[in-house]
Amino acid sequence: MGRSNPTAPIAMAGTDIAIVGDNIQVHPSSIGGQSPEQSLLEPYARFREEPLSALQELGLHVFGTEWRSYDKIVGQEIFYPGFSENMKSMVMSQGRLRQKISELALKRVEVEIVEGVLGPKGLEGETPELRRKRVERRRQIEAQLTQVAEEWTDNMICKMDSRYFIRGAYYLATQLVTRAYHQGIHVSSDEVLRLRHVAEEAAKKKQSIIFLPCHRSHIDYVSLQLICYRLGLALPTVVAGDNLNFPVVGSFLQHAGAMWIRRSFGDDQLYTTLVQSYMDTLLQNGFNFECFVEGGRSRTGKLLQPKFGILSFLLESVLSGKVQDAIICPVSTQYDKVIEVDSYISELLGRPKPKEDLMGFLSASNVLSWKLGRVDVRFHEPWSLREFVQDQQTRVIKSLGPSPTSDMPLKRRLLTTLGYKVLSEINDVSVVMPTALVGTVLLTLRGRGVGKSELIRRVEWLCERVKSRNGRIAHFANFSTEVVVDRALDVLGPKLVGRVEGLPEDTYFAEDRFQLSFYRNMTIHLFVSQALVCCALYTKVKLGGGPESQTMAYGELRDYVFFLSQLFRAEFIFPTTSLEENIRTTLQGLERDRILVVSRKDDGSDEIETVGLHPAERASGREDFDFYCFLLWPFIEASWLGAVSLYMLTPPPFHLDADSWLDVSTFHNKAQLFGKTLYHQGDLSYFEAVNKEALKNAFSRSEEEGIITVARSKEAKSTPRMRLDKEWMPRRDHDGKFVPEGKLWEFCEEISKSRREGKNRRDGTTVQTRVLGLAELVGKDLFEGAVPQADGVAKKLRRRKGIQTKANL
Template sequence: MTSKAPPPSGGTSPRPSSPPTAPDLSILGDKVALHPAGYTEDPPLPNSAGGATMRERNVIESMARFRSSPFDFLREISLHVSGTGWRSYERIVGQPIFYAGFSERMKDMVLRSTMLRAKVSELAEKRVVVEEEMGLLGYQNGTGAGASSTTANITGKRRASDGVIKEEGNRDKRQKRKREIEASLMEVAGQWTDDMICKMESKRFIRGAYYIATALLTRAYHQGIHVNTEEILRLKTIAEQAEKKKQSIIFLPCHRSHVDYVSLQLICYRLGLALPVVVAGDNLNFPVVGPFLQHAGAMWIRRSFGDDQLYTTLVQAYIDTLLQNGYNFECFVEGGRSRTGKLLSPKFGILNFLLDSLLSGRVEDAIICPVSTQYDKVIEVDSYVSELLGQPKPKENLMDFLSASSILNLKLGRVDVRFHEPWSLRGFIDENMVKMPMQMGNSEEEQKKETRIRLLRTLGYRVLKEINDVSVVMPTALIGTVLLTLRGRGVGKTELIRRVEWLSERVKARGGRVAHFSEFQTATVVERGLEVLGPNLVGTVEGLPEETFYAVDRFKLSFYRNMTIHLFVLQSIVSAAMYMKVKQGGGPEQQRISFHDLREQVYFLSQLFRGEFIFPTEGLDVNLYRTLVGLESDRVIDIARHPENPDQMETISLSAAELESGRENFDFYCFLIWPFIEASWLGAISLIMLAPPAGIPAGKENVVWLENSKVQDRAQLLGKTLYHQGDLSYFEAVNKETLKNAYQRFVEEGILLSSRAALPNGKTVQTIRLSPEWCPQRGVDGVLKPEGKLWAFAELISLSRREGKNRRDGGTVRRRVLGLVETVAEGLWGIGGARVEDGKSVVVGGGVKDGEESASEGAAKRTRRRQIQTRASL
């Protein structure tokens, strides 16, 4: 966190602008067409009256169906099987793939890895030592009993000779046993390698796979896959250079859908680029689908490696082999799919492997290419909402996979894929190593560890920033954002169109990209977007003088709104900080806020959300200054400056123009951030459930650890109750992902202590409890008091919450909320099994003894220190 950087000099700040973009390329079945940038539909065709009429794209024209056109259908299959023209995939840009023996060659190279063999030898040696200590090697004993004095010398020589022979025999046994263990480990490694590596061996197979994937994808996304021609030409040039240097291109896309890797593979195939090897979780490796994906480029890895050193080394050896031989590579920087629509924080598992390959010198260089994939509509949104509301994630299986066919006749719009300018990973490492200061007093090993952590975080957040930089805001995201940032139940069509146009301009002013509408009117684009979203997301009120739309399912629609929030997160945080004064009402004087108070609240909120959003890296003061100047130039706020120093801001207030417009810009920014503020407030209030109930023996209040997942489940139940009773404004505040992020922040700040506990079934779970200084106190009547550090923390969040009619009666609300928290907490303490028996602490589902508390607390504090050292913030 950089909070003391001085504001930039000068009275104004340059505003980002949207650069001119090259034409788009659409890929629909066998057709590749050139269109204006951001093209969304076929151009209008002249009708019989001489005017223009819309023509919907008919997928039958490019991907024939057997029932309607059997001969065209058979012809298309024949072209793909025979490999006619571009379908042959013969002259690709990149290293040779799809030849007989490819996977066996890869497996052999992995198993011959020097690093892997060294690890196998190390593990075998450790096992031999254990067996020696346990007496399992059957060593011969040393010398026997003593001898008479007259034969002592002769017997001594014989014993010495026998000892040497026995020692040599023992050494031979030891070596033989070590070789047996090494052979066994290599056999296991060979099986794991065979299960893990991609098996791209048949061009005939990949032609068929391309046809099937394209037919399915373009029936669901009827407007096809769109890319930018300039980006594609640049990528192809980089790929040609990488091919000559035998370097890999590492594609790092965002991850919102399973369609992400399918679309990127189709683009590479259609444009003649070598297909990347895609890192995939082995949860997708189920019958039929698993082998199909593995032969199309998937490499399977476990969801968790645990402490398995052999498996970890094997994955590293495979990645090394791919990068050493220049094979393209793809992994998702966020780890899993985003269930909320916005980018997740980076996961560093695979990035760590990639970085290690270069830092160790085993790989000279590789090319990083961040990729943004956007959708008019995401197929999995319904299942995402179920998961976010607490439903367990179902295990992947073939029937669920095939059930996706039920949506293939829907019109889901288009897929938009954008490629950031690729850059050298070696250059990135060298540049950042120079910038990183040496920590005095640390050992060389600690220095290396800290440097790696900084490099990893810098790499992860740079990739996420560049994905956001090239992302295109789709029409459905514009519509969803407008519908969820307006006051009232619904919006007329005229106002919806006006606000979509306004939001498009705001996105461009922030340096973002909007899916342009070619020569179509905004009204037509809005109609198309509403059609894609469908009546289950956006409803229409019938029988009114003007078409009026409303959000049917705000939770699902928030997924599309979250696709735009990264562009306005700074303005939203500043507006929410100002709101603590604005909501007090009165004249402009009463709503004015001092720069000091504004900065304090902005700092608090930015710390609260640093795990939720990707912030610019310039530091709090620079970002705040630029944001305020930008809002001033947009005539949203007025800034009173010191008469002798124009750079010194004294007070901030809403401008007369903004007040006259009904605060539509200010409210827009607030509406974007309010659901996240509500979720954080809910998280803070739910921590009160961790206050030990009355009746726990004295001195044992702070030794009970509760299972984190069960606490969060109860927090969701609390949130749902608060929402339906009117004390929570946004139902999406109860979503599991945001609550999980809030709890992680509480651990980092030391509000919660975190540990691991073993359950009776042998599994380990994360357990939490309140830090003693944050634990609420009870009165003599046993009732929780609305005071203390935790309550003050929740109240500080509440200052920026949206004002609601049920929250103006402060004392009543406190009693109602605290009473409800106590009621929900009964299920946590009484049902889950967390209790105190005979003065001993018992965790939910298992046991953590009192003597282990200090060790757990120490581990939690060490974890917090590491996280604070590497945090990313506003």
Template sequence: MPSSNAPPKRNAARPQPSEQAPDLSITADDEVHLHASGYNESPERSLVHSMARFRSSPLDFIREVSMHVSGTGWRSYDDVVGQPVFYSGFSEQMKNRVLSNKMLVAKVRDLAAKRVEVEAQEGLLGGAARDGNQVGEKDRKAKRRVQIEESLMEVADTLTDQMICKMESKRYLRGAYYLATQLLTRAYHQGVHVSSEEVLRLRSVAEQAARKNQSIIFLPCHRSHVDYVSLQIICYRLGLALPTVVAGDNLNFPVVGSFLQHCGAMWIRRSFGDDQLYTTLVQAYIDTLLQQGYNLECFIEGGRSRTGKLLPPKFGILSYMLDSVASGRVDDAIICPVSTQYDKVIEVDSYISELLGQPKPKENLMDFLSASSVLSLKLGRVDVRFHEPWSLRSFITDQRDRFNQLPQKLDLKDERLRILRTMGYKVLSEINDVSVVMPTALVGTILLTLRGRGVGKTELVRRVEWLSERVRAQGGRVAHFAGLPTSVVVERALEVLGSELVGLVPGLPEDTYYAVDRFQLSFYRNMTIHLFILQALVSAAMYTKVKLGGGPEVQRISYDDLRDQTHFLSQLFRGEFIFPTEGLDTNLSRTIAILENDNVIKVSRDKDQVTFVELSDAERESGRENFDFYCFLIWPFIESAWLGAVSLLMLTPPLGSGDKEKWLEMKKVQDKAQLFGKTLYHQGDLSYFEAVNKETLKNAYTRFEEDGVVLVTKPVSKDAKAPPTIKLADEWIPERSSRTAGIIGSGPLWAFAEKISLSRREGKNRRDGATVIHRVLHLADVVGAPLWEDAVADMGGGEEETAVQVAKAKGRRRRTNLAGQARL
């Protein structure tokens, strides 16, 4: 590894793209097509032909349906790689295995014994213990314990029946496959594409796993409900055993819930709470599936990403799978990260509403059926990519060996936490590695990273070609274009995005396009940002000097200042993005080398040590188009972080109110932060409306909690549903003017917000200055006032309860910091 400040070698710093294998596409004619590398011919002709058979040749249509019903040829799904599940009585046998699980039986006995002791202490067993009556008391306890055990097993039986998947009938699955394929490939008219190389490798791994009675655990990213369907279709069509899909019971509504359960869905609660029986039952079911070698599918992010980029990993079900293998109850399982990318995601409209603060609607049958409305649309294609699978047992062993080399030994709890977090972020990184950048993502990214109101088609095509080259140079993948001209690819992407997202200015000598809905387009831009996050952070750090204007000598930045601001930004966004694990100095050195190699920056050195960094002459002459591209990628996130920081000013207690220890309801605070951001945007003090999105603001508040800026806890209450509350840590509370009672723009919180603001975009519509400071401080008081008016003066426990809250919040902060260290 070269030193962190060594000069770059030509082309040595950049990841090299690998040759792409041919694509396979699954289209509406029920055929699997092998395409030469670079092939992207649309399968629309097959789709039209299939629809023509339905309208003009009913007999042919009936024959095709009958082939699926009878299971002719590959449709029989007889030669499946994996464990057999499709037979009558499978569900009952699975339920019996779960209910006889030793861990579940032990937990039932333990819960029953504890309950008996409680009832005995409360005198509910009948008769008090007297001399000579000990035998009678033991008999009563034993009898009552048996009753409670039987009752708990009945509950477990019901919960298991509601939970487990029930794939018993091949005929049922054939019909479901036919229906799902027809629906999916009519909505996504260019088909479902996979890599032939990855599929062949996956099939080989599946054959080895089947011989060893091992499960494959598919861990996909989650952007749409279509994710469930696409992976099941691929496994069915290629002859792999269908995985049991871990799904939230919010989708288990009448008719649809039963249908999905018989196609592989495993229903679990969104939250387990303190239900020990249910927690053990889920672990017992996971153990049973893995012990028997049944495949599993679990979304690593938990819920669907509303922003287009990967979310931080959720460790709930992942921890059950890890514990199954780490404990030795399961010998091994195979992990397979999966990336699913779309030209257009069906649910994006609803995502935007949710990000702007609208409550998420509850899933129901009518909404499910209304999905048929998309069938008349042309949503492009779906690309599914499989990372090289790996052994979970080997991963655990490697991590334990690494921990054993640490000077300070970890206890079992900390070791488990670190392994779990390392596994989660490893999977996310590998999903990013195999993700394909779709044409719509390329076009959306370019439209949002150019200055000006619109862009001519010639310039749009040129920049899409440039971005495609940059993606490949970063080791990323671009959807196969074949020999198609880039102009045709751009036209298809514009067609899929539609006029609601991208507008065309009429009557001009050249087609000129502009972003109609920048918020929604940001979803597609965020699909590319992971490839350029390091360049974006370094560019944003350089912008602290570039924004000053003047000559090159004014805009150059010292290496120390560049490193300081880059480190600050990377820590600020450590929960937003997945960073390489080599460390700041190595990553910074590599990124400087890449930008210098691309002639974006010019580097001054003293004895091979970087001293100053500035824009290159070529970049200045080109109007900073490449440098600005990287800044435009990260600026909306910087805006959101700044908004999150200045919104904390609302938590400043009113002057002389004695409310320093008052806790405010978290949801109300975040709702007000969104309102605060919308006001700043419309008043011109916030450059990006997407900066007010709920998810990014929530992530910012999480960072502030981890760093001790705020304390977050639940009140001491018997109400388990009591909302989280928040307050500024004492050392972060701003001062107020004794004369005006207004917040003073000084102190650590304001300095923190100002450091973020150094990298914010400036333009014609906004300049930082005293006027902006005054408006922001005044608005924080105006928007935050209702929070203090609604707050209850007495939290219910006085000083003692407040002390408990603070202790809990600080303890939670320490645990969160440990978790953050575990990820590194």
């Protein structure tokens, strides 16, 4: 690997488009292009500095001068007086909603008949007068339900009634975004031109475009709305949780395109049908739509697993035949710096999420004086939802048979495939921002810090690795690597990246590793396969010795990669290819990069026998091999912590009830406390391993594997409870101490094989007594609030085991 030239331009992939005034400027893909860097949004004059210019610009928007009029959009007509009333009327006239109201009214009448309120049950005592009374009661209930549905509809639907409002809202939102993100919003010209063409064709067919973005910040939906407005596309209706529907802000967002929806529907059949009817109405009439596949915002920087609530409604619209077709468009939004990261870290460390309100919204106003870099939005090639359904139906019928006994397996398969397909395509079009490059390098180097020249060299190396994985780097015209790194360091700031003064060379170090991990996680999806393979081989490398002792049989490596992939199935979006094919492809790449060496049989079968470190990699100090391991080590550490935490579920000696059930929330809090103690005592290498999302994934996996059992109730005030499965219960010695053996200990040890060795963690046999003793100490209070097993709980849990339930929003 040669030394870098800090004045050379960095090879950034992707062509950007900048819209300034009424002109479109294209940034060339080649690094030699001369187009200046521009933002999609033009910076406006500030009232304090240039009051007359600011007022003039505001007037241009309010009165709709040129493109600001927003009256020649691509798509169905929106923003006109009476839009909300028309929408409400269309929703309330939906056949499935009228049918559900009638059905619920009839059920209520039947209940009142059974209760004796509407006369005797059966036809013997029924008279014409009684029949009329029952019919009248049914009509009365239908009227009441209709009134409730109308109120819910009014609260739910977006209210695009005023073109003057949206012009002013665009101006205000642009002011806010361009102050926080001073380098603006960037998009790809090729993708935008393709999207406009698709939108024009969809408008002719009265089809909706369903935008499905990733979700890292509240800026996500603002940036997409601004892009659609500036490009003249019909604004999408955006699904938003009703926790954001607080005074002033809630009304503003609803008139700008937000639809309010409950975070959970429970068993409310009327509300569920109402949401489905609204989806049907939007898609039947070709209105654009937007929802987040992950449900909530990612607090960790990487994509979350898909949530299927809203997706299931969209799929149902097509499967039911209510909607002929809709266009799916996955969207990636990447940031140099995310506004909410500070609060994310606080939440991940166990502090309660603050309730959304106006004061909290206004308290974020100080970010407007920050310089957070830029936002990059990328659009995957749109595709037909109808064609996807037809293709998947053919595949599912082949696997399940021509006459499945129920539609549920088919719908479940369609929904799951849809969710992961969208997430995979979001990853495909995502760009890696400079802050992510710098953050990743700083967190994957050994030692306290790194010199400026070495930092630049490793950033260039990482850029090459990203491109080799068909990834994209944010486009920065012809700026040199040094300039791009300097800009990234400036955006990250001294609170995240420290600099040592007074040295011959500028030297940087990770000041806040937890926050930097958010930006590192923006790159990890590109290298998950390499990281799994290298961490599997690391189980041999960490034992030391010569090259022969650090070589691993292929079968052993494959088995451990499978173990890790199962361990992290809730953490990452994996390739859709088979494990065997993915490992072989990954090994070929690592062999080509001279990181690993692979020996094959001489019989011409090309069958792999062993895998080891390449001599060139060993000579370079394992820097590239370690890079891949560093990516995965924090997640391995979190999984190990989650497994060891399960020891706290063991009843203390002489506890009377061995079948005690423990409060899940209390256990999660104790597990975090346990992890923080291990970190500060040196038995845990990464503080980010104690974050509640990683532990939540670890415990969910333990539940799926049957290591723990969780009892949940549909009652709102009932809290979930858990216990350790008897087969996994650790044994104690005659002194009441844990014995390091059994299924749970073996599971912990299997994870520990690939944990990072080093000076930050003490290893050896004493970990058995030290860590297990601490688990006993931290978890001793759990059983004070334990409750005995309720009658029938075990039977219900066994009956529910393996049944996948519909996820909430």
